[in-house]
Amino acid sequence: MAVDFNTFLNVVPHILRSRLPVLLRGRHGVGKSQVVYLIANDMDLPVVERRASQMTEGDLLGLPDTADTTINGRKATTWNAPDWLVTACEQPVVLFLDEVDRATLEVRQGLFELTDSRKLNGWYLHEDTLIVAAVNGGEHGAQYQVGEMDPAELDRWTVFDVEPTDEDWLTWAKDGVVDTIVWDFINQNRQHLEHKTDFEPNKVYPSRRSWDRFNKSAVPAGVFEEGGDQDLLFNLATAFLGFEAAVALKDFVDKYEWQVTIEDILDNGELSRTTQWGINDHAAMIEKFEATNTFAEDLTEPQIANLAEYFVSLPSEVAMKLWTVLGDTDNIENVVALHKATTNSGKRVSEHLVEILGGSQ
Numbered sequence: 001m002a003v004d005f006n007t008f009l010n011v012v013p014h015i016l017r018s019r020l021p022v023l024l025r026g027r028h029g030v031g032k033s034q035v036v037y038l039i040a041n042d043m044d045l046p047v048v049e050r051r052a053s054q055m056t057e058g059d060l061l062g063l064p065d066t067a068d069t070t071i072n073g074r075k076a077t078t079w080n081a082p083d084w085l086v087t088a089c090e091q092p093v094v095l096f097l098d099e100v101d102r103a104t105l106e107v108r109q110g111l112f113e114l115t116d117s118r119k120l121n122g123w124y125l126h127e128d129t130l131i132v133a134a135v136n137g138g139e140h141g142a143q144y145q146v147g148e149m150d151p152a153e154l155d156r157w158t159v160f161d162v163e164p165t166d167e168d169w170l171t172w173a174k175d176g177v178v179d180t181i182v183w184d185f186i187n188q189n190r191q192h193l194e195h196k197t198d199f200e201p202n203k204v205y206p207s208r209r210s211w212d213r214f215n216k217s218a219v220p221a222g223v224f225e226e227g228g229d230q231d232l233l234f235n236l237a238t239a240f241l242g243f244e245a246a247v248a249l250k251d252f253v254d255k256y257e258w259q260v261t262i263e264d265i266l267d268n269g270e271l272s273r274t275t276q277w278g279i280n281d282h283a284a285m286i287e288k289f290e291a292t293n294t295f296a297e298d299l300t301e302p303q304i305a306n307l308a309e310y311f312v313s314l315p316s317e318v319a320m321k322l323w324t325v326l327g328d329t330d331n332i333e334n335v336v337a338l339h340k341a342t343t344n345s346g347k348r349v350s351e352h353l354v355e356i357l358g359g360s361q
Helices: 005-016 032-042 057-061 083-090 105-117 138-143 166-173 180-188 208-218 230-241 243-254 262-266 279-291 301-313 316-328 332-340 349-357
Strands: 022-025 047-051 069-071 074-076 094-098 130-135 158-161
Touching (some): 005 032, 005 158, 005 166, 022 032, 022 138, 032 047, 138 158, 180 243, 180 279, 230 243, 262 279, 279 316, 301 316, 301 332, 301 349, 316 332, 316 349, 332 349
Parallel strands (some): 022 130, 022 158, 047 094, 094 130
Antiparallel strands (some): 069 074
């Protein structure tokens, strides 16, 4: 059964505390490597990363030492361990082995001792070193040029199949990680975040990784700024994300000035711009409030008044989502102020909440 990243991050510390190796399986570009680095950062450990697909037996076990070594009078070969193994043995690190299922059979079998006994060719890992690996195999393995992992190999790992949710990406991408327009586009067009069915050969598809790379190229190019080069935007998007996503994004950017912003609602009270909205449109706006952490700071009296007008106009399920987002911040002052607010029509927010919870709306 696949898990999202939120679930994975809640479960995996219990496994790593036992010093057991962890294997992430999932589609390309979903953020497996970034999650490994996030775990290491939370544990205040450096990452030693090696691509198993690039390793030979010598890269794994080390190479013979040229020193003239004798044991009980007989010549013997000693081995110089590779740098990554020495580091993982002498200090605590997160040893990240990527693309294990693309490695040669000899390398993968050589890893058995490392994952089974936490040692390799006589070298013992530091007691606080952690082992994490990532592969594209598993349920999606048929889409990739990877080797199957037999039961004995899998039994040496704690295996997690990861299927991150849209919310995983939106949570990661908020607070300026990607441009606001990119975030809004994905929030409102989630089908373009990534391709989830079979892939046609040689066709470019969007992925969570490609959106990040596109953003890093598009923002310095100024394509999201007023008067930005829209042809450049389209060409960049096509290269990173594929034709379909590029068309949809360009159309979104062309119309972006028509989008309703947080300021339109909170500062200007322009609720007339939301009269034709459906539940999904309102839900997207609430997610904007949450992503920008709008309610962390005290709202002004006019902002509370505008928020009250908007709150009572919402469908009940969206209103409760807004109330939850407001309450999830540590700023209780905004919660109290909205609860006490009264709209221009004389409707008290507190009464409206009672109606919603009582099911009368």
